[in-house]
Structure formats: structure tokens, C-alpha cells
Amino acid sequence: MSDKKYFSPEDLKKFGNITDWQEEYGKKFFDWYGAVFEEGALTAREKSLIALAVAHAVQCPYCIDAYSSDCLKKGADEEQMMEAVHVAAAIKGGATLVNGVQMMNHVEKLSM
Secondary structure, rough: OOOOOOOOOOHHHHHHHHHHOOOOHHHHHHHHHHHOOOOOOOHHHHHHHHHHHHHHHHOOHHHHHHHHHHHHHHHOOOHHHHHHHHHHHHHHHHHHHHHHHHHHHHHHHHHH
């Protein structure tokens, strides 16, 4: 049995290569991506914590690694990072549950 894993941490280093097969869109993405993470109404640290939370919500192991490191580099501590993850989990859980209203409405309509 192979020890190869589907997600390899080494692949994160290849992220910049997405421009290889479609340079125009890749460049536009990286220009936009860089601009989004510049200081603005939110600090770079706050944006990094948001990115870490979203990384967990979308379950991207590459993003989790990248933004865990970035959060630490930008001065966030472990407690703040875990709190951000809990916020993401609460929102994701709440979104699942609130969509239960759709099911309830549908069942009530069918039961009439």
C-alpha cells in the first residue's frame, strides 16, 4: 500500500504555478488576492484570522497550513486562532440547522 496522500503539504509551494496553464486569469487572481490582504478597514492580522476560519469552513488543508503560519507571523496567538475556528464552526453549524427550516416547510406543505 502506498504512503502517498492526496493532499501533500509540498503542493502548497506550487500554488503560484496556477498561472502556467492560464496566465491571464492566474495573474488577475494573484493581483486581486494580494490586494484583498492589504491593510484596509481590517488589519492584516484580522484578515489572516478570517482566512484561517474560512479555511476550516471550506476544509482546505493547504489554506489551514498557510493561514496557521500567517496568523502566528502576524501576531495572533493560539487562543485567538482557535476562537476563529470556533466562530467558523458555529456559523457552518448554524447554516446547516437554519436550512432545516426549508425541510420543515416542505414537510408541512406535503402533510397538508
